[in-house]
Amino acid sequence: MTIEPSNRRLPFCKITDGEIILNKIGKIINDKWKWIFKQYNHIRMDKYVIIPDHFHAIIRILPDSQGNVWAGPAPPAHLDKRKRYSLSQIIGAFKTKSSISIHKVGYMNYKWK
Template sequence: MYSNNPKKYKRNSIRLKGYDYAQKGLYFITICTQNRHCFFGKITNGVLHLNDAGKMIEQWYYELENKFDDIKCGTHVVMPNHFHAIIHNIGVGADLRVCPNSNMGEHVPIMGEHIGSPLHVVVQWFKTMTTNQYIRNVKNNNWQRFDGKLWQRNYWEHIIRNEKSHQNISNYIVNNPLKWNADTLNPEP
């Protein structure tokens, strides 16, 4: 039975309270498959072997740059059951090709004003496109079926605040396949 109590169904946000995820910056994201099922390939002796589904995930990642003018794709890795990436939001107007005839001094963003694509919109578009493509391939190419949803409902993110953190996270992403046997996301350690 449905309850009229709004607190009963309220989800706690895992996002940084008060932070505008549309502002320029670097964001480290991790998206996991539903039930951590391995759909995208396998890792043998620390070597990643993407299957066609894993390659499709990678292709849609690069499509983010075509869909969102203010998004640049950084270091990433498609793991058997999750995806790590650094997304660089350069912000609207940061690239002079966006509006070459505008006087940049006329508009100064005010505190709290969105200047780029919100991270949740970028991630949701990516999850939607990859899910739709995966479903088409289940029907047409006998890809492994999934139960209910391809991706977990949420995603994990970390705001990268300095170059040292950026370098450490990039190294973590690149070396992630080598550490698969000890990875907490590995369902068969």
Template sequence: MVYNPQIHHRHSIRLPEYNYRQPGYYFVTMSTQNRECLFGEIKEEKIILSEIGKIVYDFWPKVREHFNNVELDEFIVMPNHFHGIVVIKEILNYRGEDNSRRGNLYCGGGVTPPRRLLSSPRLGQIIAYFKYQTTKHINKLLRMPAKKIWQRNYYEHVIRNDQSLYNIRNYIVNNQLKWNKDVENLKSEDKNIKDYYGKIIDYE
């Protein structure tokens, strides 16, 4: 099936009143422009990364080097999309206290002392940095400086409990085994992104 923006358009799914700087675990999905399979292909239920896909795979761990209170959990690069779990931790205050357990979100443990004094980044800033850097490196490889690599928006879900975290980790690890039924696959009959991921996450 050819990409159809009327069917596959990813509407804004940000929670209007939610503070995306809050410490917590976030499940994110980023798709390529027009769902083009730039990153590789699935063969015998395994992802075979292209040179472009390898850039995405290699750069993701570097995100935590740029943001001093960000950790990364499970992730996978698929033919036309990327799944990952981003962990935002609270920056130590001036007394050196670990505030990561404050609030109601499912939060991580100890916080690595910041290497530089920065305010906590929003989730959108983290994603924008990743998209910008990977696009820059990919376009350099392709010698096509104006090529759009990523779809403008992205899907996110705030992970609120251990069961949801387990379900999402399990889905990411096994995503390549279920490519034929993946909502991101243009050949899939499932078109409702929210319902599709809702079944995986088992909404809290």
């Protein structure tokens, strides 16, 4: 997936000699991206890269106890005893948590698309 801010004028990092150097916003995004994988036990982190004006990521969604993988709306409760969240709910949590932290460091108008 690709996740972008609504305003691409606030970069996440700079690239110097082929190396990505995260700024405050980029470090927050990196921290909150790792945070979601501690919160939701039915997903696994795969590769991701933060670049100056957006980032790319792959999330692996693990099957439920019946072998189903749910990427859309949350599955019916009777299909799995554990609470499972849809991909859109997980990304929404990431955007909310990272936005709150970005606002706290002074970028009050920061928003995700």
